[in-house]
Amino acid sequence: MAHMPPDLPAMIADLRALVEIESPSTDPAAVARVMDVVEARARELSGVPEALPGGTRAFSFGMGGEERPLLVLTHADTVWPHGTLETMPFRVEGERLFGPGTYDMKAGIVGVLHALAALEGRWPRGGVRLLLTPDEEVGSAASRPHIEAAARGARAVFVVEPPVADSHALKIGRKGVGSFALTFHGVASHAGNKPQEGASAITEAARAVLEVQALARPEIGTTVSVGRMRGGSAVNVIPAEATLEIDLRASTVAEGERVTGAIRALTPADPHVRLTVTGGLNRPPFEPGPGTLALFTQAQTIARDLGFEIGGEVVGGGSDGNFTAPLCPTLDGLGAPGDGAHAAHEHVRLDRWPDHVRLLTRLLREV
Structure with a gap:
């Protein structure tokens, strides 16, 4: 893989650190260990951490003034029980990186951290608020109030759930x-x-x-x-x-x-x-309103400038974007391309992942 962009080895190493901490939704202590790793990295990027009731953590980057921030949604829990790594080890096979929670959605967490690092402290107006939740895979009961409150105070929401598996399209609506x-x-x-x-x-x-x-x-x-x-x-x-x-x-x-x-x-x-x-x-349904469609159009323009095309689809599965879309323009599927969410062949496409991180970086910079 000599053609890998220079940032990809670091992204792989960071993803391995998260995946090898198994974090099923049923084990809050394990989920918190993933959050501890993310918090350490966020602090390196000058992020200000905040522990919220119910296990959610928030990180603020360059926030202040009258302008509303951009909100990024991530979750640290997975559907996989302890011991899954024994049968689904973290491994790279060609252009695919396998392991439990890689695609859904620990690669999304790594991607946004690298996108924030690429901003080099030049934060967008209003800054960025990153939410890392512990319970998305089981309905977000504890984190939903924090998600909705943050969305009410944001000017746009980016969800780094993975894109559509087959097409690698962004998600502009969800049932x-x-x-x-x-x-x-x-x-x-x-x-x-x-x-x-x-x-x-x-x-x-x-x-x-x-x-x-x-x-x-x-x-x-x-x-x-x-x-x-x-x-x-x-x-x-x-x-x-x-x-x-x-x-x-x-x-x-x-x-x-x-x-x-x-x-x-x-x-x-x-x-x-x-x-x-x-x-x-x-x-609630995530209906693709005018604000979301405007974000998607901007993402398409940025992707073309970066040398690739990106589609947009409405999908059947839910995410925390369902909570924010009625409150604030929301663009979903900004995580790592791949396939196999909740399945034994879960993997990330290493040949496509860096492009999607660059897209997220540009969105954070330009929206």
């Missing part, structure tokens, strides 16, 4: 993400001796599966999937309880509200069965 649990409470009885005295929770759940999935409108981006169903206690007992777990994806706020309202209005056909519904839309 909203919802999850629901429907629990049916029936009446148990002996299935052979007195079935008429029972009320089957499973029968009502089965009816609801078809009713719920009929709410989908895939032609406009709304998908509804019953991903898990469980219930019953024994084969010879009329089941007194059954639960459905539902995944909702919606491209617009209106569609998210339509499906949510319909799910909450479900009524069992058997009056002896009671239904409780929990959950809702936990990430």
Whole structure:
């Protein structure tokens, strides 16, 4: 790899340091160890750290005055449990760098640190605020208030989640993400001796599966999937309880509200069965508004000036950008190109990564 740009070996070394600290969302201490490494690097770049409630850390670079800062979103947690490195070791094979959490999204953290270093202390007006959160992979419950507060005070948001896997395009929109649990409470009885005295929770759940999935409108981006169903206690007992777990994806706020309202209005056909519904839309749709599209156009212009083309796509998966897009122009997918998020072949494309770091550097300098 003699053709590597001069900054790539340092980026690889920094990424290795983060990846080899396994940091599943379920282990706050491990996530904090990743944050400690990032904080040390941020301090070297004159970043001012701040520990926020719930485990989020913020770093300010050149902030001050009346101008609002640029906000960059990152997360330190991964989906991978401890011990994954034994079967998915950090390694380079040709132009691909493999390892748990490389693509999603520790390479994004490394990329923004190198982009900030490339500014050489010449911060954009208003400066840069970097948020490093501990719980993105599990819904961002603790970090969401900090993300939304920072977005309200920012003039633009950059999310360094990875770009689209196949096309390496930026993400100019994301579907909203919802999850629901429907629990049916029936009446148990002996299935052979007195079935008429029972009320089957499973029968009502089965009816609801078809009713719920009929709410989908895939032609406009709304998908509804019953991903898990469980219930019953024994084969010879009329089941007194059954639960459905539902995944909702919606491209617009209106569609998210339509499906949510319909799910909450479900009524069992058997009056002896009671239904409780929990959950809702936990990430609002990231609709590509004018501010986001203007950021994307600027990114395309910069990329062409750097010698490559960049596309923009709306995707189904959620990120913390879903929280900021309704509040502030947001451009997502500014992390490292690659593939395999949450999969055994997770990797970063080393031949493309430096170009995307240069793009992020220019955006931080020019937006």
